[in-house]
Amino acid sequence: MAAQRVGEVAKATKQTSRVRVAVRLRPYMEKQDDKGEGACVRGLDSQTLEIINWRNATETLQYQFDAFHDERATQQEVFLSSVKPILPHILNGQNASVFAYGPTGAGKTHTMLGVPELPGVIPRAVREVFNLVKNKGKQEDAWDYSISMSYLEIYNEKVLDLLCPSAQDLPIREDKDRNILIPGLTNTPLTSFSDFHAQFLPASLNRTTASTKLNQRSSRSHAILLIKVVRTQRAAQQRVQTGKLYLVDLAGSEDNRRTGNKGIRLKESGAINLSLFTLSKVVDALSTGGSGTARVPYRDSKLTRLLQDSLGGSAHSVMITNIAPEYTYYFDTYTALNFAAKSKQVVNKPFVRETVTVPSTQVKRSREEPEAGGSGEPHKKRIKDRKKPDTDETTGQAQPHSPTDPSVLSRLMALEKLLMGTPVKERLKLHREIQELKAKQKESVGNSKTLTESVTATTGHVSGSRLEGDSPLFRLHLPPIQRKQSTAARSKKQQAIVSPLQVVQLCPVVKKPPSCLQKQKIQAVNEVPDGKENISDGGWESHLDKVVLDQSRDKILQVLNSGSFKDLKGLQLIGDKKAKLIIGWREIHGSFTQLEDLTQIVGITSKILSSFIKANILSSIGT
Ligand SMILES: Nc1ncnc2c1ncn2[C@@H]1O[C@H](COP(=O)(O)OP(=O)(O)OP(=O)(O)O)[C@@H](O)[C@H]1O
Numbered sequence: 002m003a004a005q006r007v008g009e010v011a012k013a014t015k016q017t018s019r020v021r022v023a024v025r026l027r028p029y030m031e032k033q034d035d036k037g038e039g040a041c042v043r044g045l046d047s048q049t050l051e052i053i054n055w056r057n058a059t060e061t062l063q064y065q066f067d068a069f070h071d072e073r074a075t076q077q078e079v080f081l082s083s084v085k086p087i088l089p090h091i092l093n094g095q096n097a098s099v100f101a102y103g104p105t106g107a108g109k110t111h112t113m114l115g116v117p118e119l120p121g122v123i124p125r126a127v128r129e130v131f132n133l134v135k136n137k138g139k140q141e142d143a144w145d146y147s148i149s150m151s152y153l154e155i156y157n158e159k160v161l162d163l164l165c166p167s168a169q170d171l172p173i174r175e176d177k178d179r180n181i182l183i184p185g186l187t188n189t190p191l192t193s194f195s196d197f198h199a200q201f202l203p204a205s206l207n208r209t210t211a212s213t214k215l216n217q218r219s220s221r222s223h224a225i226l227l228i229k230v231v232r233t234q235r236a237a238q239q240r241v242q243t244g245k246l247y248l249v250d251l252a253g254s255e256d257n258r259r260t261g262n263k264g265i266r267l268k269e270s271g272a273i274n275l276s277l278f279t280l281s282k283v284v285d286a287l288s289t290g291g292s293g294t295a296r297v298p299y300r301d302s303k304l305t306r307l308l309q310d311s312l313g314g315s316a317h318s319v320m321i322t323n324i325a326p327e328y329t330y331y332f333d334t335y336t337a338l339n340f341a342a343k344s345k346q347v348v349n350k351p352f353v354r355e356t357v358t359v360p361s362t363q364v365k366r367s368r369e370e371p372e373a374g375g376s377g378e379p380h381k382k383r384i385k386d387r388k389k390p391d392t393d394e395t396t397g398q399a400q401p402h403s404p405t406d407p408s409v410l411s412r413l414m415a416l417e418k419l420l421m422g423t424p425v426k427e428r429l430k431l432h433r434e435i436q437e438l439k440a441k442q443k444e445s446v447g448n449s450k451t452l453t454e455s456v457t458a459t460t461g462h463v464s465g466s467r468l469e470g471d472s473p474l475f476r477l478h479l480p481p482i483q484r485k486q487s488t489a490a491r492s493k494k495q496q497a498i499v500s501p502l503q504v505v506q507l508c509p510v511v512k513k514p515p516s517c518l519q520k521q522k523i524q525a526v527n528e529v530p531d532g533k534e535n536i537s538d539g540g541w542e543s544h545l546d547k548v549v550l551d552q553s554r555d556k557i558l559q560v561l562n563s564g565s566f567k568d569l570k571g572l573q574l575i576g577d578k579k580a581k582l583i584i585g586w587r588e589i590h591g592s593f594t595q596l597e598d599l600t601q602i603v604g605i606t607s608k609i610l611s612s613f614i615k616a617n618i619l620s621s622i623g624t
Pocket residue numbers: 026027028072103104105106107108109110111112216218219220221251252253254323
């Protein structure tokens with residue numbers, strides 16, 4: 002019998018739910034390491050890993066997450082520890098989401114999809130949902146359950162229905178209750194796991210993949226599988242609860258120098274990187290804008306618009322960050338780990354959305370009409386409930402910022418660097434911000450001293466004798482990670498393992514012996530000097546590795562060419578006026594081929610251009 006909706010009840014649960022972050026290290030692959038340098042990252046225990054510190058290769062950076070799955074972890078272990086625990090929520094009208102993040106070729110699709118003999122999170126989670134429903138049905142007979150699926154990809158900023166590939170770019174809508182809806186998206190009822198299998202496999206083949214230098218079958222889109230569980234009470238006045246499970250395989254962040262992308266691949270890559278860039282801005286806003294005043298830029302990309310419920314919204318979320326051990330991936334891995342560390346601070350507020358219905362005459366409902374268990378919650382509530390940056394709402398305890406917490410350090414460093422090349426009028430503002438961060442840093446040093454090791458569930462910290470004078474450089478009596486010398490120009494006999502000190506020479510960024518500038522930068526990390534920054538302006542580029550410089554330039558160019566107004570304003574030294582001029586220039590001339598083209602814009606002199614380049618490159622390296 003059809004039912005008429007008479008009321009929707011959003012029952013906020015008392016608990017907040019921090020986004021759980023797991024990191025999975027893929028096995029070392031010789032073919033990905035043509036120089037034969039070995040691994041730059043390794044696990045220490047089931048929660049901790051360490052990566053060589055690019056600023057000083059005699060140190061490592063340690064990160065702690067909710068779970069760390071090393072290269073030997075099986076598909077089943079990853080599922081049991083990181084995914085299974087959140088699934089029961091969707092039977093109670095709550096949302097849950099699992100998404101795989103990481104550089105291209107680091108194992109996201111392997112983790113989410115797997116292969117027939119080693120099925121990944123998606124098939125295991127769906128099977129588990131069927132099991133849970135079956136068991137619930139046995140325990141209580143007051144409710145009926147139905148399961149359905151939708152499957153879509155976001156390709157080049159277009160939403161495409163994988164169950165109905167002819168469908169064009171589908172719109173994303175938001176209803177008055179802030180539920181995210183996709184009108185026209187196929188929603189197929191499922192009767193069993195094999196039914197799911199039969200629908201899912203052919204649909205997966207519709208996903209856009211292509212071969213790049215780094216991955217023979219690289220996902221060129223973000224794939225989102227939505228499993229919906231609707232439970233309906235068998236009573237005169239029916240209650241209907243809908244829980245949604247999002248299983249997301251994100252496209253990999255890409256460095257086009259290494260992927261060798263050209264033409265259409267390069268365009269895809271631009272869209273992928275831009276949406277991931279927006280995702281990182283969303284996470285930034287959620288993890289640092291705890292006061293509730295920061296605008297979260299969900300609308301700046303389709304991906305973040307769709308994931309709105311999963312980040313800072315109403316879902317129980319798990320992010321599995323996939324990383325690769327080879328040195329070739331070093332900076333991608335480092336960036337992914339810092340992103341994962343920030344994501345740990347995002348808090349969701351799960352709630353049950355329930356519809357109470359009474360039998361009535363047939364009411365026609367479109368497939369994507371707002372419904373029970375919808376994905377949003379009132380905006381005001383979300384903002385109000387957003388986690389303050391330093392407070393773990395799940396425990397009520399202050400979440401310690403380690404003295405070397407990368408989220409504070411990197412912002413601090415970026416600001417310090419920025420100050421060097423900033424016009425006088427902006428210096429005051431930056432200086433204030435630096436002082437605040439320094440105060441926070443000092444406070445966290447105090448905090449961390451009083452906390453026992455078990456409480457230090459921090460986002461990550463630098464381990465090194467200079468920072469933790471009495472602790473050994475490497476814990477657990479493991480020998481230090483050693484970078485093998487490149488085998489490219491050596492015979493097999495000469496492949497001796499170098500000592501950690503020699504590694505410094507191979508460090509990807511620090512090329513020259515420490516100069517005055519570098520010493521001061523190191524001091525900024527370790528001592529947070531109170532004195533004035535008075536670093537000479539000239540020759541800053543020569544202190545950085547060419548690859549890093551080129552990568553940063555490419556990223557800036559990408560934002561200039563495909564960034565929205567807001568993305569452009571996110572660049573250093575670009576305000577409203579310049580952002581508009583850049584968009585106007587793009588409309589007339591197309592893309593910028595190099596950063597230097599910016600001088601063609603009225604008001605951007607070569608002096609302004611060099612400050613712009615410097616500020617943005619230093620800022621991107623520091624974050
Ligand atoms: N844990 C693992 N064990 C064994 N092989 C793995 C593992 N993780 C990844 N691989 C292999 O590494 C290669 C790249 O993995 P995958 O395609 O999953 O990467 P990806 O992150 O999805 O890349 P992209 O973003 O380009 O799609 C594949 O050949 C995959 O089988």
